[in-house]
Amino acid sequence: MLDISILYNRYKFLGHEFLTWLWFMIDTDKKYILSLQKDILSFEINNRIVLENSLDNLIENITIKGDDAGLEEAKLSLQKGGVVTECNFSLKAGDYEWKFNIKGESLNISSLKPPETAQIEKKEDIDGIVLEKFYLYEKIITLVEALYDQFIQIRITNKWDKESVPMIKKWILS
Amino acid sequence: MGLLSSSVSITRYKVNGEISGDLISTITEGLQKYSITDIDHVPVEKTSGWTSFENPYMPNFEKTSCIIGTYFVFSLRIDKKNIPAKIIKKFYIAEMTKKLAESDREHLSRNEKKTIKDNIISFLSLRIPAAPNIYDILWNYENYSLWFFSNQKAANEELETLFSKSFKLKLIRLFPYTMADLSKKLNDKDHDRLTTISPTKFMD
Numbered sequence: 001m002l003d004i005s006i007l008y009n010r011y012k013f014l015g016h017e018f019l020t021w022l023w024f025m026i027d028t029d030k031k032y033i034l035s036l037q038k039d040i041l042s043f044e045i046n047n048r049i050v051l052e053n054s055l056d057n058l059i060e061n062i063t064i065k066g067d068d069a070g071l072e073e074a075k076l077s078l079q080k081g082g083v084v085t086e087c088n089f090s091l092k093a094g095d096y097e098w099k100f101n102i103k104g105e106s107l108n109i110s111s112l113k114p115p116e117t118a119q120i121e122k123k124e125d126i127d128g129i130v131l132e133k134f135y136l137y138e139k140i141i142t143l144v145e146a147l148y149d150q151f152i153q154i155r156i157t158n159k160w161d162k163e164s165v166p167m168i169k170k171w172i173l174s
Numbered sequence: 175m176g177l178l179s180s181s182v183s184i185t186r187y188k189v190n191g192e193i194s195g196d197l198i199s200t201i202t203e204g205l206q207k208y209s210i211t212d213i214d215h216v217p218v219e220k221t222s223g224w225t226s227f228e229n230p231y232m233p234n235f236e237k238t239s240c241i242i243g244t245y246f247v248f249s250l251r252i253d254k255k256n257i258p259a260k261i262i263k264k265f266y267i268a269e270m271t272k273k274l275a276e277s278d279r280e281h282l283s284r285n286e287k288k289t290i291k292d293n294i295i296s297f298l299s300l301r302i303p304a305a306p307n308i309y310d311i312l313w314n315y316e317n318y319s320l321w322f323f324s325n326q327k328a329a330n331e332e333l334e335t336l337f338s339k340s341f342k343l344k345l346i347r348l349f350p351y352t353m354a355d356l357s358k359k360l361n362d363k364d365h366d367r368l369t370t371i372s373p374t375k376f377m378d
Contacts, residue, residue, distance in 0.1 A: 004347070011351035013373040018350070020376065081377045106349045108325045110183035120178070126228060127242045133177060134245065134312060137184065137321070145353070152354045156367040160374070168376055 008105070015104035016052065018151045019084035023049075024168050025147075036146050037139070039093045046090040046099055049074050053082035061085075078172045091140065098140055107148065112140060177227070177247070177310040177323050185330055187320040188356060189313070190344040197315065201246055204340035206235045210251045214303045217296040218255075221304070222332050224340070225251040230308045246313040250322075250333050253304035257295065265294045309333070320345065 023045060025033060033043045048065040051074055062077045074084075084104065088111070091098045096115035103110065114136035117129050154160050176182075193200045210223030210233060225233040226240065227247045240248045269290050270282060282290075310323040311333070322333055334345050346352055354360070354368055 007351045008349055014350035017374055079377060107353060108185055110325050111181050112184065113181045130177065130242045130247060148353055149357055149359050152357055153359050156364050156371060165374060165376065172376060
């Protein structure tokens, strides 16, 4: 096995392609995402998306943020050959909402804001609240892992080049 | 940003290997052996070690349990003395001026300058308390999974080294390649393909 830092850098494009694919899925096949967990009501791009475009060995980064920001410019960046490198998502299930960020190169989850839990008032409360937090974090982690599993299964087969890439291209130009 | 904060960052790991012998006592022993020690009154700039989740400033794994539900919950603490560069410079120039006057010379050798600087840092690190940074850990032993509540590179590297020393188990950080390589959905042929794939150009 190659050195872990070499593998990290060599394959970070997979994380960027995953986030680009995920945006495509949100726009074109949200039913699939909602089917992964029985109580999900919505899964959307939230208030931040970062794209990277390599043009003639120069790297251009575009960040679009803000609660009312449209994704037209982000789509334009995709049309110029860009990929999504970081994205903030929101997930709603039941009466609850989660917001979180995924960085493509590491697939690390950051700024994860789960629904509020009760405050710790006495020492005996800690165990219950830790377990509740665990459940709330696990929901996001399980979903991201299931989505990545689905992506990677498509990505390493001929289906990716023959079916997925033409569909994504069509979506980018739409 | 700890486990109980309103906003968290999580780095996910797969734990490679199993503990032989009694699980709880082996893990508790590892935590005790490599628990953080105070450096406030010793000339050391930085240290790291395990600490208790519930009482991170006074770790005591004999009295505090590191188990919540079916998970091991504890923390990594990295203590560092942040000595401002301007203070080091102030003491350094004063000491160098004194040394030049004593020896009646115009310059000091590179070694002499280094010795002065090292001595000043040792002297100051005895007087400046270390700032603690605490990173929570949730280890699901049965699922071979561990969540580290930070994405900071230095803290992650410290965790990987200390974990391996303490429990003789290897942590595999989950990122695009390792997640694909460890996916149960891929067969041998898929794994071979993974080694040869290259970036997609969505637009020509």
